[in-house]
Amino acid sequence: MQKQFKGLTSQEVLESRRTHGENVLTPPVRESWWKLYLEKYDDPVIRILLIAACIAFLVGLAHNEYVEAVGIVVAVFLATTMAFVNEYKAGREFDILNQVNDDVEFKVIRDGEYRSVSKKELVVGDILLLETGEEVPADAVVEEAVALQVDESTLTGESKAVSKFPEDDPRGAEKREAGAYPPHRVYRGTMVQDGHGVFCIESVGDATEIGKTAREASAVSEERTPLSRQLDGLSKVIGVVGFGIAAVLFAVLSVHAALVGEIVMERGQWIFALILIVSVLVALVRVWLPIVYDFFDVIRRPKTRPGWLQQEGITAWLKPLLYGAVFFALASGAAWTLSALPSSPSNFLDADAGRRFLQFFMIAITL
Structure with a gap:
């Protein structure tokens, strides 16, 4: 015998909304646009290029040539801006898509x-x-079902649709233990693949199964998965190899240029160049020192990183620059x-030699 459904009255709808809330998933907290943009400068390569721009500017002071410095700054600006625009645009489009999805209409019985x-x-x-073909908009209990098949792959990953029955249907009893979810319930985000049915909504918004999953996924977890550990190990190997090649290449190019006479400097100028190189290493200690510790991790002789190296924030980066x-x-x-x-300070570093060092530095970083 077919059930008769009257649905909620207008007053009951208001009471239910006040008690259980709206059927809207709370969007993830998004950082402000300026923080999102500044994050693009967290890339060590970007920071190295900015330092290279400063060095190019100082070298250019000797002959009033700033083309290289301006070129580096423009390249960094374009790279960071494009990355920021793409990420910001993707976030906005995702929000718009969710908003449009929330406006999709469904048939209900009220009054x-x-x-x-x-x-x-x-x-x-x-x-x-x-x-058939409609998305389940909220968690609900099956009241009536006719050849109802629901695709729950968004929750379970199983591509095969599952049959759904009312709770008092004996056909659902034998399937109760087989599936991941009870055969008399449907869940938000799943799809009706075949048949049709009548349902009574029991959870909306963040209280739905997919809402709980999204909230748990957005929470920060300290647990590391095997895949994330393998990816971290791979990134360390790539960083160590890349940094090692860059350092060796810079040293080889510099020594070769000195031996063949491409770089000719007096003893005092070499001393100043050494002071300058050590100063840059001190200023960039937060860039290259973690790679040194990664090297010990790669060879399976890990060393404990000092506390100051693990600190975050702009102050942690400004201190080494100040020390340098x-x-x-x-x-x-x-x-x-x-x-x-x-x-004379104007003779501390030969302009041509400084330009050569800068070129070698950029070649090493690029490779």
Whole structure:
């Protein structure tokens, strides 16, 4: 005997919405656009290129040539801006897609009449009617079903559709233990693959099964999966090999240029170049030192990283830059006092030699 459904009254709909909330999933918290943009500068390569731009600018001061410095800055700006725009645009399009999806209408019975209401207006207790090809908009209990087949792959990963029956249907008893979910319930995000049915909504919004899953997925977890550990190991190997090749290449190019006479400097200029290189290494310690620790991890002799190296934030990056500048000032001042440097600051570093070092640096980083 077919059931008679009257559905909720208008007053009951309001009461249900106040009690259980709307049928809307809480969107994930998104960072502000300026934070999203600044994150693009977290890439060590971007930071190295910015340092290279500063070095190119200082070298260009000697002959008023700033083309290389400007070129590096423009390249960094374009790379970071394009990455930011693509990520920001993707986030906006995802939000718009969700908003449009919430406006899709479904058939319900309210006040004894058939009505069409949007997904976000559905409430707990609504009598919902679904047919083949429609998405299940909320978690519900099957009241009536005719050859009902539901695709639950969004929740279970199983491509084969499962049969659904009312709770008092004896055909559902034998399938109760076989499936991941009870045969008399349907869940938001699944699809009606065949047949049709009548349902009573029991959970909406974040209280649905997919809402709980999304909330758990967005929570920060300290547990590392085997795949994530393997990917971390691979990235460490790539970083160590890449950094090693870059360092060796820079050293080989510099030594070769000095031996063949492409770089000709006096003793004091070589001392200044050494001071400059050490200062840059101090300033960029947060870039290359983690790679050194990664090397020990790769060879399975891990070392404990110091606390200051694990700190995050702009202050953690500004401190090494400040230390590098202080070291450069003190070392240069001491060397000049001891007459180890040329008498004129304009002769501390040969402009052509400085340009050569910068070229070798950019070649090593690029490769």
